[in-house]
Amino acid sequence: MTSRVLYLFGSAAPPVHDIAAVVRTAQNRGFTVCLGLTPTATDWLDPQRTELERLTGYPVRSRYKRPGTADVWPKADVIAFAPATFNSINAWALGITQNFVVGVVAEGIGKGIPMVTMPCVNAAYAAHPQLDRSIETLRGAGIRVLYGEGGFVPNAPGQGRPPAYPWHLLLDAAEQAASTP
Template identity: 70%
Template sequence: MSSRTLYLFGSAAPPVFDIAKVIESAQAEGWDVCLGLTPTAARWLDESLDGLAALTGHPVRSEYKLPGEADAWPKADVIMFAPVTFNSLNSWAVGLTANFVVGVVAEGIGKGIPTVAMPCVNAAYAQHRALGRSITELREQGVTVLYGEGGFTPNPAGSGKPKAYPWDAALAAARELAERA
């Protein structure tokens, strides 16, 4: 799998604090990793951004580039959006691309870039009908959404278990998508 590029995107959910370990795991599998974060996730990780850029060898991005500005990243072979929050997932499903990572994954559908998403929502959000509709919409457009058995299962509100987030399942799905491409 050497020289394949993984765009690793994360929203502001507690598992994002483990993103360096995920980058290292992906690199151990031969991925060239480019890290993108929602603006809030970038704020959460502000003190780590330089180290994360050094780890990946690419700038960490949370904003769109300026028109005419060269792209600092190679083209993606696979996109992995994890953790993806309720807000980011729903925005993506309806095409609201106000932030960089949601814009890239929305455009990625049209470009045919294999994409895996793994939500991170609590059980209260999971009761909202928009979540199910958004997951269905994204799956119908070819996105692999790891939600439920074999992926992420919601915890009761306020009882987050970020260390139990199934990162291995997301990386395995990204690897499988790359092998099929």
């Protein structure tokens, strides 16, 4: 059986520190994993970069490749973006591609790549009216957004519980998206 390719993308929210365990779990579920991070998440995980690259077998990317150079990753069967911050969700929905990860998922809509995302925002960000509009925009574009009941439920500011972040829901949804013709 050929391995399905999962682009696992993360932005700078505390659960991103658990990304190595998520990569292993995804691999145990039969995925080849390519890891992409926003610039701040890249800074946070820089001490783990060598281990993450060894674990995935691919470079951890946070920048676009140079024009005319071959891509170092295989083609994605599915993209899972989590944790996705308030900034990343809104930028994606508005088409503001200020970084590699948001650029790939924004383009992924037009390419028809199956995608799932799970925000990680506190209740203060969740109260901002743009978040609901952005989630509605992404869902309208065919993105499965795991937010609210059956996904991520915001905590009060400063009351996050990174170990309780429901990574299993993201991987379940990615498996389902990758197996849907």
